[in-house]
Amino acid sequence: MLDVRRLHLLRELDRRGTIAAVAEALTFTASAVSQQLGVLEREAGVPLLERSGRRVILTPAGRSLVAHADAVLNRLEQAVAELAGARDGIGGPLRIGTFPSGGHTIVPAALAELACRHPALEPMVREIDSARVSDGLRAGELDVALVHDYDFVPATPDTTVDEVPLLEEPMYLVTRARSEATSTDATANSGQGGGQGEGQGHGDTLAALLGPCAEVPWITARDGTTGHAMAVRACQAAGFQPRIRHQVNDFRTVLALVAAGQGAGFVPEMAAVPSPAGVVLTKLPLFRRSKVAFRAGGGAHPAIAAFVAAATTAVERMVGSGGRAGSSA
Numbered sequence: 001m002l003d004v005r006r007l008h009l010l011r012e013l014d015r016r017g018t019i020a021a022v023a024e025a026l027t028f029t030a031s032a033v034s035q036q037l038g039v040l041e042r043e044a045g046v047p048l049l050e051r052s053g054r055r056v057i058l059t060p061a062g063r064s065l066v067a068h069a070d071a072v073l074n075r076l077e078q079a080v081a082e083l084a085g086a087r088d089g090i091g092g093p094l095r096i097g098t099f100p101s102g103g104h105t106i107v108p109a110a111l112a113e114l115a116c117r118h119p120a121l122e123p124m125v126r127e128i129d130s131a132r133v134s135d136g137l138r139a140g141e142l143d144v145a146l147v148h149d150y151d152f153v154p155a156t157p158d159t160t161v162d163e164v165p166l167l168e169e170p171m172y173l174v175t176r177a178r179s180e181a182t183s184t185d186a187t188a189n190s191g192q193g194g195g196q197g198e199g200q201g202h203g204d205t206l207a208a209l210l211g212p213c214a215e216v217p218w219i220t221a222r223d224g225t226t227g228h229a230m231a232v233r234a235c236q237a238a239g240f241q242p243r244i245r246h247q248v249n250d251f252r253t254v255l256a257l258v259a260a261g262q263g264a265g266f267v268p269e270m271a272a273v274p275s276p277a278g279v280v281l282t283k284l285p286l287f288r289r290s291k292v293a294f295r296a297g298g299g300a301h302p303a304i305a306a307f308v309a310a311a312t313t314a315v316e317r318m319v320g321s322g323g324r325a326g327s328s329a
Helices: 003-014 018-024 028-043 060-085 100-103 106-117 131-137 203-213 226-237 251-259 302-320
Strands: 050-051 055-058 094-096 119-125 145-148 161-176 217-220 244-245 264-268 281-293
Touching: 003 018, 003 028, 003 055, 003 060, 018 028, 018 281, 028 161, 050 244, 055 060, 060 161, 060 302, 094 100, 094 106, 094 131, 094 302, 100 106, 100 119, 100 145, 100 251, 106 119, 106 226, 106 302, 119 302, 131 145, 131 161, 131 281, 145 161, 145 302, 161 203, 161 302, 203 226, 217 226, 217 251, 226 264, 226 281, 264 281, 281 302
Parallel strands: 094 119, 094 145, 217 244, 217 264
Antiparallel strands: 050 055, 145 281, 161 264, 161 281
């Protein structure tokens, strides 16, 4: 009989790449992870791992078993959700991950909604980059999270995570106004919008909009984030390599640096209003999409379903009232 906990370790090795990374993520020692995977191989009766230099890679049988592990762990999440649904009321801890601008806008409104509807629930918010959410969910560090992806940086398919769409918003180029008379808000200087993935097909439009900034310094999110990758790829699609001077994740800082003449940058619509005097915001044919993510199979869990409903309500009210204020990546 295959042990579910060891299947989980095998799946993490497939996702993270090294035994050391699995051990660090799951607070085990590397030797303990290696021993447990050795036991799993004996249970399976066939080799699941093979050495490749200093790394361990999965054999074809190991990769096949990971696919079965995904299905097994998905069903376990469904079982946990069903059992939770049999209890009276919704309560206890709910560990929520969020990217910063979601933490400034969507999360507070969602938590206020949860407090009214489910006062016994104990939400705990943790700021985390969207690229790390999948690892956090699988490791049990998070129960649910806000995530986003951009045109030019689509989300990588992940069978271990389910997602519910929340919001699609356009991106804006932020430049310094030549004079106070040319300062504008997020509804002016607008280019034509598009849908998911359309940024890749708007090279000429991007060249026209971003080209005048080819020689100026750029302000992007930190290296390794999806926001950084989006900025670099958008500029490359416009025909140039951005000369990056500042790397910050806080959109308030991006706006302030642009107003101070430190370069050009990108902000999503949630962060475009309010903006400081002295900046011009130009709508681009690029989009950011925000979603709620949770472990595959866990969507029916009452606490997770309650958060999804609260976040959806928060976004609907935000969009309906025209409120788009946000401040971070």
